[in-house]
Amino acid sequence: MKAMKKAFQRLTLFCITAIFILALAACGSGENSPLDPDNPVTLTVWHYYNGSQQAAFDSLVEEFNDTAGREKGIYVQSYSQGSVSDLETAVRDAIEGKVGADAMPDIFSSYADTAYEVEQAGALANLSDYLTEKELDEYVDSYIEEGRIADDGSLRIFPTAKSTEIMMINKTDWDDFAAACGVSLDDLETIEGVAETARIYYEWTDSLTPSVPGDGKAFYGRDAMANYFIIGMQQMGVELFAVDNGTVTLNTPKEELRRLWENYYVPMVKGYFAAYGSFRSDDVKTGDILAYTGSTSSAMYFPDQVELDGDTHSIDYIIMEAPILQGGQHYAVQQGAGMVVAKSDEIHEYASVEFLKWFTQAENNLQFGCVSGYLPVRKDANSAEQLDKVIADQGLSVSPKTYDCLTTIFADMENTRLYTNKSFKNGSAARKVLEYNLADKAAADRAAVAAAVAGGESLEQACADYVTDQAFELWYDDFCAALNAAAQR
Numbered sequence: 001m002k003a004m005k006k007a008f009q010r011l012t013l014f015c016i017t018a019i020f021i022l023a024l025a026a027c028g029s030g031e032n033s034p035l036d037p038d039n040p041v042t043l044t045v046w047h048y049y050n051g052s053q054q055a056a057f058d059s060l061v062e063e064f065n066d067t068a069g070r071e072k073g074i075y076v077q078s079y080s081q082g083s084v085s086d087l088e089t090a091v092r093d094a095i096e097g098k099v100g101a102d103a104m105p106d107i108f109s110s111y112a113d114t115a116y117e118v119e120q121a122g123a124l125a126n127l128s129d130y131l132t133e134k135e136l137d138e139y140v141d142s143y144i145e146e147g148r149i150a151d152d153g154s155l156r157i158f159p160t161a162k163s164t165e166i167m168m169i170n171k172t173d174w175d176d177f178a179a180a181c182g183v184s185l186d187d188l189e190t191i192e193g194v195a196e197t198a199r200i201y202y203e204w205t206d207s208l209t210p211s212v213p214g215d216g217k218a219f220y221g222r223d224a225m226a227n228y229f230i231i232g233m234q235q236m237g238v239e240l241f242a243v244d245n246g247t248v249t250l251n252t253p254k255e256e257l258r259r260l261w262e263n264y265y266v267p268m269v270k271g272y273f274a275a276y277g278s279f280r281s282d283d284v285k286t287g288d289i290l291a292y293t294g295s296t297s298s299a300m301y302f303p304d305q306v307e308l309d310g311d312t313h314s315i316d317y318i319i320m321e322a323p324i325l326q327g328g329q330h331y332a333v334q335q336g337a338g339m340v341v342a343k344s345d346e347i348h349e350y351a352s353v354e355f356l357k358w359f360t361q362a363e364n365n366l367q368f369g370c371v372s373g374y375l376p377v378r379k380d381a382n383s384a385e386q387l388d389k390v391i392a393d394q395g396l397s398v399s400p401k402t403y404d405c406l407t408t409i410f411a412d413m414e415n416t417r418l419y420t421n422k423s424f425k426n427g428s429a430a431r432k433v434l435e436y437n438l439a440d441k442a443a444a445d446r447a448a449v450a451a452a453v454a455g456g457e458s459l460e461q462a463c464a465d466y467v468t469d470q471a472f473e474l475w476y477d478d479f480c481a482a483l484n485a486a487a488q489r
Contacts, residue, residue, distance in 0.1 A: 041347050045339075047080055050082070061076050091108055107340070109337040112146055113428040116424070125156075126154050140162075142419075143377050158338050158356045163297045164332045164375065166321065166409065169319075194291075198267055224435070225438065235331050236259070240421070257479070268445075279298065296406070297372055299402050319401070333419065360376075361378070371398075426487050433483045
């Protein structure tokens with residue numbers, strides 16, 4: 001009898017455990033929902049999308065409200081806050097309860113550094129409470145890992161749209177240059193190759209006007225200098241920001257940073273690279289450069305023509321993978337804001353996750369990506385075949401640039417490791433040092449060199465004092481001091 005009683009007790013315990021597990025799974029998958037379709041909950045979403053991206057997002061919100069939202073009892077209202085900076089300011093004002101600030105939204109777009117700050121203030125919902133392991137496994141692993149910014153490793157950032165970097169080239173003018181100088185697209189696969197090609201282009205364009213020495217043109221530019229540092233170091237086997245439990249260790253070895261300096265600062269000072277407009281696609285439009293490295297979401301802004309004084313001509317384009325350092329590991333940046341959910345109550349948090357799960361379904365996420373140039377976040381959506389299916393099923397009209405950009409990335413996804421550093425306190429400040437320290441110095445020194453050349457000096461004479469070992473040492477010390485100060489303030 002005792003044996004039977006023990007067996008019955010074990011069976012009872014097993015059944016209770018099984019029911020508990022099934023209940024948890026059901027909660028994550030949408031069963032036993034706290035929502036009531038007869039009394040719908042209203043959600044507010046803040047984002048930074050503008051133009052066609054905002055139109056695409058709003059269209060999907062409307063579709064959700066008319067279909068899954070109506071069925072579940074969820075109504076979503078979306079508002080653009082303008083720029084990323086404007087959105088971050090609005091969120092901080094809401095958290096701090098500033099006079100005149102709007103109430104905290106239920107959902108808002110956020111990059112990891114900003115989300116980390118909000119999480120440290122205790123204002124973000126734990127999304128792991130509303131997602132099963134099976135559901136989490138449907139998303140690209142590195143995207144989920146990026147969102148685990150809580151001290152206990154639970155999910156706080158829901159991946160909704162991601163991007164990486166590509167190279168875009170003015171094909172029309174490149175073809176003329178390549179035919180004249182014997183260069184090829186293969187030369188642009190490495191950062192060193194880009195720098196050398198840029199030198200050749202500068203000298204070739206200078207030679208076209210022999211009566212005006214030193215008027216060569218820049219070939220290349222890049223957006224997001226912080227990515228150049230973080231990914232360049234990663235390609236060389238160095239994690240610039242090594243983060244453990246929110247504590248950062250800065251790794252700034254001199255040899256590796258010298259290599260980055262030589263392949264950006266030196267070509268900038270000599271006029272082989274350039275940065276004039278807000279984005280490098282602007283510089284392609286004005287004919288100041290032929291090629292640039294930028295976000296996949298920038299593809300839609302690549303110009304259809306070059307507009308020079310007295311000369312406007314149409315151009316075609318080439319899209320390539322972003323160049324890597326010669327011999328480096330094949331890392332590319334993982335970027336793009338996700339969505340976070342404000343800590344509130346079970347109904348609003350649950351409803352928010354339901355909307356985000358719907359938005360990231362393959363057909364919906366790819367529909368957004370077709371307009372925005374963002375990559376989908378689910379594993380089953382990252383293929384040209386799935387993209388083609390969604391375009392056909394939805395009857396979408398997709399810009400060839402955006403389509404070619406997405407398929408270029410999909411084609412090499414298996415050979416590329418996407419990387420983004422973990423979040424840490426003062427991460428935004430440290431990233432600003434990467435973004436502006438070298439870029440601002442290069443721009444100022446280039447202006448001085450250009451003035452010296454205009455005054456009659458040769459390019460070699462004008463650049464001589466800027467490209468020495470001593471010049472690097474001075475910059476290196478300043479850079480390390482600035483980075484340390486930003487990270488530890």
